[in-house]
Amino acid sequence: MPIKLRTKGIACVQTVLVTGANRGIGFEIARQYLARGAEVLACCRAPDKAQGLLDLRPRYPSLGIFKADMGDFSSLESLAYALKDKKIDLLINNAGSYGPKGIPEGKSYQTFGAVDYQIWSDILRINLQAPLRMAELFVENVAASAGKTIVMMSSELGSIAGNISAGQSYSYRSSKAALNMVTKGLALDLAGRGITVVAMAPGWVRTDMGGRDIAALSPAESVAGQISVLASLQLKDSGSFVDYRGAKLPW
Numbered sequence: 733m734p735i736k737l738r739t740k741g742i743a744c745v746q747t748v749l750v751t752g753a754n755r756g757i758g759f760e761i762a763r764q765y766l767a768r769g770a771e772v773l774a775c776c777r778a779p780d781k782a783q784g785l786l787d788l789r790p791r792y793p794s795l796g797i798f799k800a801d802m803g804d805f806s807s808l809e810s811l812a813y814a815l816k817d818k819k820i821d822l823l824i825n826n827a828g829s830y831g832p833k834g835i836p837e838g839k840s841y842q843t844f845g846a847v848d849y850q851i852w853s854d855i856l857r858i859n860l861q862a863p864l865r866m867a868e869l870f871v872e873n874v875a876a877s878a879g880k881t882i883v884m885m886s887s888e889l890g891s892i893a894g895n896i897s898a899g900q901s902y903s904y905r906s907s908k909a910a911l912n913m914v915t916k917g918l919a920l921d922l923a924g925r926g927i928t929v930v931a932m933a934p935g936w937v938r939t940d941m942g943g944r945d946i947a948a949l950s951p952a953e954s955v956a957g958q959i960s961v962l963a964s965l966q967l968k969d970s971g972s973f974v975d976y977r978g979a980k981l982p983w
């Protein structure tokens with residue numbers, strides 16, 4: 733069934749491209765949009781090992797599974813070529829990294845005095861540079877769609893104003909703070925084409941990154957909230973930093 737991406741004027745059969753769709757929040761985004769009747773282009777590093785997505789395929793013919801490694805831009809360019817004429821209403825740059833470990837173990841290589849600079853570079857490539865590269869590669873697909881929306885999966889840990897407790901997680905925090913700046917720049921650059929760009933904070937979610945025992949929200953709760961926030965987004969909201977409940981966050 734067709735669903736609305738915006739409250740005003742645009743009713744469309746929605747096509748969603750989501751990165752990092754094989755597990756965690758990205759998988760849940762794919763699952764929930766499929767359940768709402770959308771076509772989902774689910775991107776991941778290893779499609780043949782994405783068992784959760786593969787299990788969904790018999791039920792959802794509108795699910796496409798594609799290879800996209802955020803650390804290897806040639807794979808993103810191949811993806812863009814394969815999807816050249818596809819209209820994409822919603823591009824969700826969800827794939828992200830806290831380094832090789834989740835929270836809290838991953839703090840060990842991004843705390844003052846113990847920063848691993850190679851891991852930091854890898855995190856910046858995946859969390860910061862790849863989302864911008866994706867926007868460059870898919871801007872025509874988004875511009876040609878009815879929905880015209882790009883989401884950068886950010887984090888409350890990327891808020892400079894919100895960082896009042898400790899400097900820890902330098903690598904991850906800085907990647908998301910810089911992603912917020914990229915979001916703002918893209919919103920300005922793409923406004924003339926009617927494209928809405930937002931940074932989304934999904935909350936603290938029980939995933940491999942967020943911590944399966946300690947985080948507050950299930951992926952289903954976070955994603956249901958995100959989808960309802962995205963459904964009411966308009967161009968005037970472009971360039972904002974919002975959370976899964978729709979609250980505007982301080983940069």
Ligand SMILES: NC(=O)c1ccc[n+]([C@@H]2O[C@H](COP(=O)([O-])OP(=O)(O)OC[C@H]3O[C@@H](n4cnc5c(N)ncnc54)[C@H](OP(=O)(O)O)[C@@H]3O)[C@@H](O)[C@H]2O)c1
Nearest residue numbers: 752756757777801802803827828887936937939940941942
């Ligand atoms: N969980 C939270 O509490 C929380 C809070 C704030 C923000 N976020 C953000 O939400 C997004 C999703 O996080 P999550 O909690 O779902 O984490 P997750 O369970 O660790 O999943 C991360 C996803 O990103 C993918 N990914 C990592 N490196 C990649 C690469 N080089 N190329 C392609 N895909 C790559 C992973 O794929 P592989 O399986 O191939 O590694 C996986 O699909 C991230 O951007 C994260 O920063 C999460």
